[in-house]
Amino acid sequence: MFTQTTDVRSRTPQGNKILAKRQLAEGIIEMTVFEPRIAAKCQAGQFFMLRACPRGERVPFTFSDWSRDEGWFRFIFMVVGKTTALLSQLQVGERLQDLAGPLGRPTLGDRHTDSSRPTLGGDRHIDSSRPTATPFGKNIVVVGGGVGTAVAYPVARALCQAECSVRVIVGARTADLLILLDELRALPLQELIITTDDGSAGRTGLVTAPLEELCCADASSKAADGWRADHALIVGPAIMMKFAAATALQAGVPATVSLNPLMVDGTGMCGACRVSIDGQTKFACVDGPDFPAAGVDWEELMSRQRSYLDDERLSYSMWQQEQQRLHDNCDCFDVQDKAQDKVQDGEEVVLHD
Numbered sequence: 001m002f003t004q005t006t007d008v009r010s011r012t013p014q015g016n017k018i019l020a021k022r023q024l025a026e027g028i029i030e031m032t033v034f035e036p037r038i039a040a041k042c043q044a045g046q047f048f049m050l051r052a053c054p055r056g057e058r059v060p061f062t063f064s065d066w067s068r069d070e071g072w073f074r075f076i077f078m079v080v081g082k083t084t085a086l087l088s089q090l091q092v093g094e095r096l097q098d099l100a101g102p103l104g105r106p107t108l109g110d111r112h113t114d115s116s117r118p119t120l121g122g123d124r125h126i127d128s129s130r131p132t133a134t135p136f137g138k139n140i141v142v143v144g145g146g147v148g149t150a151v152a153y154p155v156a157r158a159l160c161q162a163e164c165s166v167r168v169i170v171g172a173r174t175a176d177l178l179i180l181l182d183e184l185r186a187l188p189l190q191e192l193i194i195t196t197d198d199g200s201a202g203r204t205g206l207v208t209a210p211l212e213e214l215c216c217a218d219a220s221s222k223a224a225d226g227w228r229a230d231h232a233l234i235v236g237p238a239i240m241m242k243f244a245a246a247t248a249l250q251a252g253v254p255a256t257v258s259l260n261p262l263m264v265d266g267t268g269m270c271g272a273c274r275v276s277i278d279g280q281t282k283f284a285c286v287d288g289p290d291f292p293a294a295g296v297d298w299e300e301l302m303s304r305q306r307s308y309l310d311d312e313r314l315s316y317s318m319w320q321q322e323q324q325r326l327h328d329n330c331d332c333f334d335v336q337d338k339a340q341d342k343v344q345d346g347e348e349v350v351l352h353d
């Protein structure tokens, strides 16, 4: 059904204002949104649900950064279908339809207090005045694959704040798709390891090779100082998490993964995000999204992720045709494109009230 309600510019002037927008890589966008009530509470590993326009679907995204003092949070998304394409059209100063969050359990547990206070466009800093114990031990390796780095970054930051010894491995297909490297380099990490499938940056290959070294108990471990992970925290595409978790577990290192099943309500009522952990049914939105990797039924997760693939493709292509038709004879895309060009240059567009 082609209706104007799926045109992002037809939404009503309400909802949460977009303060800044930045293109981090091809098809990967960072948005900063004003919502003090969520920014006051969100913690590393948690997510929120948003609707981009009045009749849009609700989709989950993870908090990548926030300022409690200034009342904003950030998220990073990859354009993969209709909703993310629609979201990518929104410009600084425009509003999201609505938000719900923070949802899910924080990676470091409910009692861990995250008091980092990054400021918009300013330096991020770690407030280590009140370090708290983590459930994972001292030496933690955090692994981020692709856009999963958006989740790995605040988790690594919270672990640094808790005075853990943190090594981060980020992997992407190619150098152009690596994100948040400056932010990660600003953290007091033990080490940041970059891998790319094609060797265009860092080590050539998958995240599993350095992960194996950091999990290896053998004295010949390549980790320069004999450092060995007590725990691996892994986030990225399901297939990457499956193999990275197997690598850690085979070396005897417990692993936690951040699962990303399809979600509808995000509050434990619809059952869409059902996953099987050690043969038991759990709901990723309220019991997760983090789960012990050893018990995850990966085949079920990946099969359920593909449940609506044909419908998703159809919906995206119908929306693209609709956009083409709606804007065939008007110049509003030109105006949007000028703002978009700026964003594509990697320049951050920031709202000044």
Ligand SMILES: Cc1cc2nc3c(=O)[nH]c(=O)nc-3n(C[C@H](O)[C@H](O)[C@H](O)COP(=O)(O)OP(=O)(O)OC[C@H]3O[C@@H](n4cnc5c(N)ncnc54)[C@H](O)[C@@H]3O)c2cc1C
Pocket (backbone or CB within 6 Å): 047, 059, 060, 061, 062, 063, 075, 076, 077, 078, 079, 080, 081, 082, 083, 084, 085, 147, 150, 259, 260, 261, 262, 263, 289, 305, 306, 309, 312, 313, 316
């Ligand atoms: C707890 C949670 C946190 C998430 N955080 C982020 C985030 O920070 N950044 C981000 O870019 N994405 C994140 N996602 C995935 C994001 O919600 C989906 O990419 C988005 O819903 C796709 O919507 P769409 O309409 O654009 O694409 P669709 O048309 O719905 O899907 C397009 C393609 O993406 C796949 N897809 C859809 N939803 C998911 C999903 N949940 N996981 C994996 N693949 C999916 C579909 O199978 C299909 O191949 C998160 C998912 C969950 C469950």
Ligand code: FES
Pocket (backbone or CB within 6 Å): 262, 263, 264, 265, 266, 267, 268, 269, 270, 271, 272, 273, 274, 283, 284, 285, 286
């Ligand atoms: S998304 Fe509905 S139960 Fe989790």
